[in-house]
Amino acid sequence: MGDADDQGRRQAGQGMSKAVVSRRALLAIVGTAGAAVVADRAGLFSSGGGGGDGGGGPQASSFGGSTKDSHEESNGDHHSSSHHESHHDSDHGDWDGSHNDGGYYGGHNPNDGITEFKSEIALPPPFRRPLPIPQELAPSRRSSDTDYYEIVQSQAKAEIIPGVQTPIWGYNGTFPGPTIVQNPNRRVVVRQRNTLPVPTVVHLHGGTTPHDSDGYPTDFVLPAAKYGTFPVMPAMAGMPAMSDPEAEMTKLVRNYVYPPQPRAATLWYHDHRMDFTGPSVYRGLAGFHIARDREEEALPLPKGPRDVPLMIADRAFAADGSFLYPSLEPRLRSTPGVEESGMKGVMGDVILVNGAPWPVMEVDTARYRFRILNASNARTYQLALEDPLRGVGFTQIGTDHGLLAAPLPLKTFQISGAQRFDVVIDFSKHKVGDEVTMINRLGSGSTATVMRFVVSRAMKDKSSIPSKLSTIDKITPTSDMTQRFFKFHRGPDDWTINDRVFEPSFSQAEVKPGSTELWTVLSDFHHPFHIHNATIQVISRDHQAPGPYDQGWKDTVFVNEGEQVELAIRFADFDGRYVFHCHNLEHEDMGMMANFQIT
């Protein structure tokens, strides 16, 4: 199709009255309306992208009781009998009364405007379920240089809320999926079998991966024939289904090949099916993939049972116990998209850690390493600790792509969708019986609490945090680097990058293998920017220094409303078609994704 026509199809629709549902519907309608090209929209960089549904007030109800109010905490008093809800709102700038080393960027709450869906069942009290640890998957076989794993994507039921059965889609039927550990200099091959009623795509988030194993959004693993046929791009009224001639599809199984990873890092794998990533991940298709290396293994950091992955994800529950998600077509087989209420993203009122609501973990008087992943579809968190030894806080040691150069003490940090923060919490000065609660300063009511640690055993601890962790070659921008600009923009009924919704046949950039480019991302809403098969250093935010949570090698960078973030992006050596996109999964599903080509 011609470019002008293309543009028209994407950019018209300005006059559409009703808020729509998905870009596919938009394309269908606009496709019949001719090629009216709309000039750049006014107000792109004004703030306040259009009202919204509000984050929802505090949840009354069954949750009550255990969440301490932040003001009480800041006064140093522990009223454990406090029965009112927390409000960690934007005016709580110096919550802990000591260091305010951050707050969130620019004073905007990144969750503003995103709907928080309310569960239709009674929520359990917090801190009852022990923290589950996802099972580490054993290889089915090993060769001289490769570990082979097998995963079956399957429907299952999980008791997430006590006494309630929730249907999930899980890797090996579990949520989170099993953890894959990739040892130094080892290749990993994961044989994924799809027994779900829909196509799937597995993406190793943060992986350095050849394109045919990266989980390109149309590289489907097709389900059993009894579930019918699935075009790459589903049909909508008035528009036939389309296909992507470059898609590399397989039937039922696919071997995903992951070469040795360049650095030890907390990676994760999740579904990445075009148009349906949000609801598929929400149903449970996410797990950890931890890459190790010799450099990190040699450090005296906490190890073994004191090296703990924490997958934080919010969910809401429908009256029948299922996950509540506003899909237009809940079977996820034909029509993509969500109801208008979910257009800006889907948040729930239950905070799960490793699949359990507000769990509790018994800890020794020792240091622990926590690999914190925000696997939420749309929610951003500002994590902090309520701690009787005030001032203990976190020590950040790593980020998306592994260790920082040096440890970074943080009282609090903001973590947006898909980001990882490796932190150490030091319980060695605590007494048995002390309770340390991880809270979310961007939440209110039930979402202001994440989990609790209870110091249960006095133990000696030989771990330590060395003052030098790793070497990070700091990238200094030079004039010979290719520069590109990408405008992340809310269209009337979709989400766009440089005014285009995702189209498998269109590439927005051609880059050289192993090269480093300077990309500037401009945004009129808050978006976690993510790029595949590349790593990022944040160079500047609005021409100022990077923020306090931007250290190290990233693959997902939070871009605030109205902000302009300059990124040095270093591409991996594998040729082929890859994507970059917003990691608010509803934005991604509604078009905010683009191809780039390494060539």
Ligand SMILES: [Cu+2]
């Ligand atoms: Cu976004």
